[in-house]
Amino acid sequence: MRKATLKIGIVSAIFPPEPVVSAATSQDVAQCLRDRGHEVRVLTSFPNRPAGVLYRGYSRRPWLREKMNGIDVLHTWHLLSKKSTFFSRAAENLTFGVSSSLALALHDFDVVYVNTWPLFSQFLTTLAAAGRGIPLVVSVQDLYPESLALKGLIGARSWLARLMYRFDEFVVGRARFVIAVSEGMREYLISSRRLIPEKVINIPNWQDDGLFPAGLPRDGAFRKRHGIDRDKFVCMFAGSVTMSAGMELYLNTAALLRCRPEILLVIAGDGSRRKWMEQQISARRLHNIMVVYPLLPKDVSETQAAADVMMLSLTGNTAQNAAPSKLIAYLLSERPVVACVSKESTPARIISEAGAGFVVEPDRPEMLARAIVECAANKDKLGEMGRVGRRYAMERFSRSVLLPRLCDLIEKAGGSSAFHGEKTNVQKIA
Structure with a gap:
């Protein structure tokens, strides 16, 4: 009663x-x-x-x-x-x-x-x-x-x-x-x-697991809408474009990957650093990174499905004790994650336990670039990483x-x- x-x-x-x-x-x-x-x-x-x-x-x-x-x-x-x-x-x-x-x-x-x-x-x-x-x-x-x-x-x-x-x-x-x-x-x-x-x-x-259907195609509406070729290897950040999200890391990583035209970094979202990001991309003539906004809640699953891997970065040690909501959304999207966080942090533990991606040191663009190149060279392993990550998130988050x-x-x-x-x-x- x-x-x-x-x-x-x-x-x-x-x-x-x-x-x-x-x-x-x-x-x-x-x-x-x-x-x-x-x-x-x-x-x-x-x-x-x-x-x-x-x-x-x-x-x-x-x-x-x-x-x-x-x-x-x-x-x-x-x-x-x-x-x-x-x-x-x-x-x-x-x-x-x-x-x-x-x-x-x-x-x-x-x-x-x-x-x-x-x-x-x-x-x-x-x-x-x-x-x-x-x-x-x-x-x-x-x-x-x-x-x-x-x-x-x-x-x-x-x-x-x-x-x-x-x-x-x-x-x-x-x-x-x-x-x-x-x-x-x-x-x-x-x-x-x-x-x-x-x-x-x-x-x-x-996260509302009902908003993240399983099995969405990577070459769906998002890629078509933004003119992204199906052969591009897309590494995506999706969320609020703020200082704490480590936007400079992605700019520096894109600069290191200029010689890999098959790799595209996508920043999906809006926030206080979005205009700064666009200005930096133009000033540095970076043609392998793009900003797409706004990112509405109803579009998150379709947007993230267009990625081959998702990127997560929190500046310094701010990720130590928290499980960022965007990480859970990444896992529910069946996409592996490359996280630039402390290896002792909660996000690192989640990714390791789930077997759903890679962890590299924070604020190190050369390490992120190396991990992305490794992912691009081993595409056949990414699908299973995404599937086990989704199962892990469904059971716990x-x-x-x-x-x-x-x-x-x-x-x-x-x-x-x-x-x-x-x-x-x-x-x-x-």
Whole structure:
């Protein structure tokens, strides 16, 4: 027998129609909980990603309430970040944190799922919830201040790093459950934030496996639309074209592969570094790399099917504890992956366990170029790599497996497990 209906809030920094994986995740959670009979309201920003420009049909105002696929959505005011700089992103983060936490304080939720930006937005949301005695389930996608320190944006021992650490410690300490996207992140949070193991749950990011049909042809509509010959060996990056995605690596790799005209690098997506990429390609006269945008969610599977191999790169050590959503999408597309990440990182472990590709050192274009040439010389082995990678992803990272487990946790935090007497076993997912 199902318990009483809960009033559930979802604080999500981004939400559809923004074509970002985290937005789709929040929408999946909202729809799942609504389908279970709960009252769900989403507090989110005004849609503006990836360009940082307000979408057509929306205007600057303190708030806007609308229904999206039957879900009650409240947009709250914030600054826009047209440039991917530390201060621009921080201002957007802080202003959304203020407006969404004020809105949260005016609602009588039984539980709130938090899928928003660290640290300011998370911190302010936690303060507002604490003031109302509302339990939280907090999703941790990256580690702050550690991530900023690894990128060289702040000193690891600076006063700012110490302040950010205290903010983060407050957030995860107050949460009823903390969702870590990898087992490595879970273990790190337990030790570094002094958390009891039972409250930190490993639930990886998922992809909607229904959006990635098996067996799509490589010489389909995408190649025809963009004039890519079926004999071209296509190495593709698909996702947000940002600084953290390592765009300069692909430019330098293309420069090293000038003498291999049969190889084409494709950057599929948009973001803060897209125009810079186009300018660099033109200035350096690189004819073996192209940028294709926008990449809409409905086109991802068809686009990635056109590749022979997919490329993944996260700058420096930022990939250490996370399983990027784009990696899961790559695997579901039945394409092998060449990843430029630390060999001790979670993406490297996933690729190795799945037998679905190759791992080379990060920020080393000569190593990426060498791996691409090796793949091109061994095309007969790539198909099986793609197939085993898809099977691995379906078993561990599909929406049908992971979404119900997260919704069970949210119900449990709100005092309503799915059934009387049922104990939810979600301590370790992968």
